[in-house]
Amino acid sequence: MPVFAALFLTLPCLVWVTRVSAHDPVFGAGPHVLFKGGVEVHLGSRYEKAGDERDSEAELELKYGITGDWTAGIGLSYLRSEDDEDTDTGRGPSSLSTKYRFWRNDMLGAQESAAVLAGVILDDANVGEPKRDGSDYLMGLAYGYEGRKWYRWASVRHRFNEDADSGAERPNLWLLDFVLGIRPTPTEYLEPDWVWMLELNGEIVDKVSNQVGDTSMRIGGSQWFLSPGLMWTHRNLAIKAGVQLPIYDDLAANQASGDYRVKLEAEWHF
Amino acid sequence: MKPTLLMALLVAGFSWPVSADTRYDLRVDGLACPYCAYGIEKKLKALDGVDGDTLAIRLNEGLVSFTVRGDATITEPVLKQLINDAGFTLRGLETQDIVKPEQKND
Numbered sequence: 001m002p003v004f005a006a007l008f009l010t011l012p013c014l015v016w017v018t019r020v021s022a023h024d025p026v027f028g029a030g031p032h033v034l035f036k037g038g039v040e041v042h043l044g045s046r047y048e049k050a051g052d053e054r055d056s057e058a059e060l061e062l063k064y065g066i067t068g069d070w071t072a073g074i075g076l077s078y079l080r081s082e083d084d085e086d087t088d089t090g091r092g093p094s095s096l097s098t099k100y101r102f103w104r105n106d107m108l109g110a111q112e113s114a115a116v117l118a119g120v121i122l123d124d125a126n127v128g129e130p131k132r133d134g135s136d137y138l139m140g141l142a143y144g145y146e147g148r149k150w151y152r153w154a155s156v157r158h159r160f161n162e163d164a165d166s167g168a169e170r171p172n173l174w175l176l177d178f179v180l181g182i183r184p185t186p187t188e189y190l191e192p193d194w195v196w197m198l199e200l201n202g203e204i205v206d207k208v209s210n211q212v213g214d215t216s217m218r219i220g221g222s223q224w225f226l227s228p229g230l231m232w233t234h235r236n237l238a239i240k241a242g243v244q245l246p247i248y249d250d251l252a253a254n255q256a257s258g259d260y261r262v263k264l265e266a267e268w269h270f
Numbered sequence: 271m272k273p274t275l276l277m278a279l280l281v282a283g284f285s286w287p288v289s290a291d292t293r294y295d296l297r298v299d300g301l302a303c304p305y306c307a308y309g310i311e312k313k314l315k316a317l318d319g320v321d322g323d324t325l326a327i328r329l330n331e332g333l334v335s336f337t338v339r340g341d342a343t344i345t346e347p348v349l350k351q352l353i354n355d356a357g358f359t360l361r362g363l364e365t366q367d368i369v370k371p372e373q374k375n376d
Contacts (some may be wrong), residue, residue: 035309106300
């Protein structure tokens with residue numbers, strides 16, 4: 001893959017491995033963890049269009065509840081990147097993740113909590129991003145309030161990206177999320193349950209310059225998205241879907257901003 | 271012997287309590303969504319003596335109710351830990367014996 005193309009692909013791929021789960025927002029992160037001894041099977045698919053670029057991903061993640069406040073998981077993904085001239089398909093980066101809920105305030109019909117999360121994105125992909133010198137790392141902090149009717153979440157995550165083998169710098173990334181949710185009808189246990197959400201997602205990539213031959217290429221910048229989504233659950237099954245629509249961008253040089261992103265996920269708890 | 275006393279003795283002879291199930295009512299804080307409450311269902315049903323068919327989780331009232339069969343008992347510390355492991359907080363516990371009379375058929 002030409003260096004230019006590899007660099008160009010860097011930006012969208014920065015945000016792939018930011019999986020969230022359980023009763024958390026669709027795109028943002030939340031403090032939710034599994035019950036002790038619980039297993040979560042998470043299947044997801046995403047589609048992103050940015051200019052002529054189209055990327056899709058299928059993912060499988062397994063999580064385990066180590067305690068009632070601590071969850072760990074492993075994720076695998078399959079990527080397809082295409083433009084008008086070329087198509088790449090193959091294995092995406094595997095990931096290891098963990099989340100620890102360090103604070104919980106339980107009230108009648110409501111729960112407020114906060115968690116730290118961390119992840120390692122391994123350098124084992126064979127498509128979609130340039131070969132790196134090592135793994136990328138993700139750290140984050142998430143807050144959430146879940147009530148019988150209203151939800152709110154906020155989170156900040158930082159991804160530390162390893163440079164590419166070619167020497168090109170892969171900039172670090174901040175992810176900021178603010179989410180409101182509402183359950184129109186406070187359903188009871190064993191009834192199908194709907195929660196509607198509206199997310200504001202920010203992606204702030206450090207601006208860096210990379211020398212490609214005689215040309216200096218600048219990448220990075222920020223993008224903000226408004227993301228309506230919904231979550232449908234029934235007992236131990238959850239289905240989540242959402243679309244990210246760009247509302248603002250300040251990208252370096254002439255990088256293509258995202259047109260839209262779509263996400264569909266299913267989860268089972270056992 | 272008075273007729274009423276005789277009647278009472280006859281009734282006692284034909285029926286008596288054979289089991290004393292116990293109903294548990296748990297006041298649980300943090301119950302906001304049905305999906306999250308599944309952990310409580312799974313953990314309670316795994317306990318010896320819990321009659322899974324009687325389990326009821328009432329989110330709007332923050333109540334979890336179930337019946338424990340026979341002489342089995344579940345202590346409050348066990349329930350407190352179980353609810354905590356499920357991700358919630360046990361605020362209160364009430365128990366009530368349920369006496370089931372069984373008619374003698376012979």
